[in-house]
């Protein structure tokens with residue numbers, strides 16, 4: 001969100017229009033916020049957390065599409081190759097949630113389930129993960145503006161920190177950004193929650 005401020009504004013506009021500014025979004029709002037849904041999908045597509053899923057090995061000889069795969073071969077599902085396949089995702093390096101909408105403006109059926117792996121070993125936590133990611137994104141977008149940090153002359157500091165792979169998971173390297181409440185009302189809602197939870 002630090003980099004894609006136009007996407008951020010579009011999602012915030014949808015939240016303000018559908019949910020209003022008197023409360024934060026809840027999971028009940030999920031079906032009514034298609035752009036936020038598309039934003040979650042695009043985040044998981046553009047930089048998958050597990051770009052090679054989790055390694056497995058074959059327990060017997062197999063043939064897949066004419067390739068002989070001996071017993072004991074390590075097999076990796078190449079999630080990155082799928083999520084950056086340019087025949088499915090035009091200009092796949094571009095971050096653009098609108099790619100998940102059909103021409104009639106409806107969300108398409110590409111729910112990014114492959115980001116959670118494949119077959120009977122597919123991630124059992126995927127529904128919890130999807131709900132948690134959606135809710136966190138929706139509430140953060142409702143409450144805060146996320147922008148680039150400024151230098152001493154007030155100019156945006158470019159974001160160049162990139163990503164690292166630790167073990168099998170990808171994560172952003174530490175970076176500076178500016179996170180500010182969107183309004184006094186948003187700030188009050190955040191404070192209300194903090195007080196309530198303690």
Ligand code: HEM
Pocket residue numbers: 049050053054055056077115116117118119120121122123124125126128129
């Ligand atoms: C962004 C969040 C998450 C992503 C992207 C993710 C992704 C994945 C992937 C790609 C696999 C490997 C599937 C395969 O081998 O084909 C996996 C396995 C697994 N995940 Fe997740 N996961 C997430 C969150 C969670 C959560 C929240 C839980 C638990 C509450 C969880 C529990 C597991 C377990 C137990 C496995 C191993 C399943 C098995 O080998 O049978 N994951 N996950």
